[in-house]
Amino acid sequence: MSLLSYETSQNMLDLLHVNSGRTENVALSASLGRVLAQDIVAEYNDPQFPTASMDGYAVIHSDLESKEITILGDNPAGSDEKRTINSGECIKTFTGSKMPHGADTLIQIENVSVNNGKITVDETVPRGNAVRPVGEGYRAGDVLIKKGTKIGFAEIGVMAALNRVMVKVAIRPRVAVISTGSEILDLGVNSTNPSQIRSSNNYTLAALFEQAGADVVQLGTIGDERDMIMETFQNALLSADILVSTGGVSVGDYDFVKDIVPRIGAEVVYKGVAIKPGKHIMVAQREDKFILALPGFAYSSTVTAILYVLPLISKMLGRKSAYKTVAAKLGEKFRKRSRLTEFTACNVAVEDGEYFVNFKDKKVGSSAILTNMLDSSALMITGEDDGDLEQGTYVNVILLDNF
Numbered sequence: 001m002s003l004l005s006y007e008t009s010q011n012m013l014d015l016l017h018v019n020s021g022r023t024e025n026v027a028l029s030a031s032l033g034r035v036l037a038q039d040i041v042a043e044y045n046d047p048q049f050p051t052a053s054m055d056g057y058a059v060i061h062s063d064l065e066s067k068e069i070t071i072l073g074d075n076p077a078g079s080d081e082k083r084t085i086n087s088g089e090c091i092k093t094f095t096g097s098k099m100p101h102g103a104d105t106l107i108q109i110e111n112v113s114v115n116n117g118k119i120t121v122d123e124t125v126p127r128g129n130a131v132r133p134v135g136e137g138y139r140a141g142d143v144l145i146k147k148g149t150k151i152g153f154a155e156i157g158v159m160a161a162l163n164r165v166m167v168k169v170a171i172r173p174r175v176a177v178i179s180t181g182s183e184i185l186d187l188g189v190n191s192t193n194p195s196q197i198r199s200s201n202n203y204t205l206a207a208l209f210e211q212a213g214a215d216v217v218q219l220g221t222i223g224d225e226r227d228m229i230m231e232t233f234q235n236a237l238l239s240a241d242i243l244v245s246t247g248g249v250s251v252g253d254y255d256f257v258k259d260i261v262p263r264i265g266a267e268v269v270y271k272g273v274a275i276k277p278g279k280h281i282m283v284a285q286r287e288d289k290f291i292l293a294l295p296g297f298a299y300s301s302t303v304t305a306i307l308y309v310l311p312l313i314s315k316m317l318g319r320k321s322a323y324k325t326v327a328a329k330l331g332e333k334f335r336k337r338s339r340l341t342e343f344t345a346c347n348v349a350v351e352d353g354e355y356f357v358n359f360k361d362k363k364v365g366s367s368a369i370l371t372n373m374l375d376s377s378a379l380m381i382t383g384e385d386d387g388d389l390e391q392g393t394y395v396n397v398i399l400l401d402n403f
């Protein structure tokens with residue numbers, strides 16, 4: 001089996017034409033977690049008028065040296081104050097109120113004494129005190145949120161402030177997930193023989209893709225039966241943009257998936273990459289749809305889903321990158337186990353602004369160990385040409401906590 005290098009496989013993935021312009025309008029309150037399909041540009045300044053940021057008296061700063069300043073009246077928040085302050089006058093003004101014309105400073109109530117409709121200054125304040133100037137937050141025309149941003153709580157708030165009732169977002173790519181294997185049992189199904197194991201892959205991947213912004217169709221599990229798998233794949237491709245399967249891609253007699261994919265009219269982009277885990281991965285395309293047949297092992301399928309499925313989902317959503325890769329220093333020696341590009345579950349800590357990698361509580365063993373991905377795990381990448389690495393060596397690490 002000839003294997004593509006990891007780098008070539010990623011470049012080829014990047015060159016695939018992906019349908020990425022599909023958008024829809026959703027209510028702001030339903031947009032959490034969606035990906036913006038337009039820049040959000042401020043239509044006005046924030047604030048639009050000089051605004052008091054404390055409760056007190058709007059004054060002309062030079063008047064603060066005078067003995068007494070006459071109070072013209074109240075200016076509660078939300079009132080469209082029309083009066084203009086002249087020298088010797090002030091207006092009682094509250095947090096959030098528009099500043100009256102003529103006033104340049106707000107002196108807070110704690111700093112004055114009030115007698116017979118006049119204030120006297122007990123403690124002065126600088127010019128412009130407690131006044132939010134026009135455009136303090138942003139100016140009309142500023143791009144506040146970039147297209148491709150995943151909408152979180154802050155984006156929701158900023159868009160609400162701009163009165164965006166509806167938001168244009170990327171349509172979620174539909175990703176169908178299925179696990180194959182006659183030994184695997186779906187969640188909740190009773191076991192009928194002791195050689196069966198629980199299927200975790202279809203749930204791990206569904207969660208991963210949903211977190212990445214996809215609309216997931218959970219197809220459960222299916223035995224190693226050629227015709228059934230073929231029919232299920234055909235049906236899934238009627239509605240899914242991406243079909244992701246696990247299992248059945250190796251060299252065993254019952255590994256049918258790898259043979260079925262070309263038989264349903266899909267063009268195999270590649271099969272076999274020099275990576276550990278995941279070397280049997282198959283990437284195929286049928287018109288504008290993709291099939292990613294991933295290995296059955298739990299850790300292998302998860303890692304390959306991150307490396308090969310997330311970039312497709314991201315592209316369909318119009319996002320620049322699927323995950324963040326950072327340079328980190330090895331906090332301990334690392335023993336490389338193969339001549340392949342390896343993806344090793346690791347912990348990442350930040351010390352003095354630098355990332356450090358360690359393998360505390362991570363088990364060395366087969367590609368079945370999904371528990372290695374618990375506790376905010378990251379993935380350390382070591383290249384085909386790397387051998388054992390000394391403590392202090394710089395490595396690249398994929399962070400998995402911020403899709």
Ligand SMILES: Nc1nc2c(c(=O)[nH]1)N[C@H]1C(S)=C(S)[C@@H](COP(=O)(O)OP(=O)(O)OC[C@H]3O[C@@H](n4cnc5c(N)ncnc54)[C@H](O)[C@@H]3O)O[C@H]1N2
Nearest residue numbers: 179181184199200201247248249250255295296297298300
């Ligand atoms: N003679 C060879 N044997 C194997 C090779 C090889 O090159 N030559 N490669 C090994 C590698 S590497 C991998 S990875 C696996 C990939 O095999 P398949 O993709 O065909 O996967 P299965 O054989 O179906 O399953 C592998 C393993 O994972 C368990 N599994 C399967 N599905 C699930 C699931 N949904 N949830 C949890 N665990 C699952 C399954 O029971 C097996 O233990 O092939 C090696 N063999």
Ligand code: MOO
Nearest residue numbers: 277278279300367
């Ligand atoms: O392809 Mo396997 O995932 O190296 O264990």
